[in-house]
Amino acid sequence: MDAYGELLEKAYGLYKKDWCDARGYAPDLVAEADSRDEEYNGEMYARMGEFED
Structure with missing residues (x-):
């Protein structure tokens, strides 16, 4: 994986x-x-693609 992928x-x-955290939800759930x-x-x-955009 390149540096961009790792950072992303x-x-x-x-x-x-x-x-x-902002919603008080347990990340594992x-x-x-x-x-x-x-x-x-x-x-x-957001999904990864949405986040990246």
């Missing part, structure tokens, strides 16, 4: 953590819903 993955991980391609409590953070 790290930034995306921080974004998802911040998204969960949100990640579980995401892995099933479901929303968590009626909402979900």
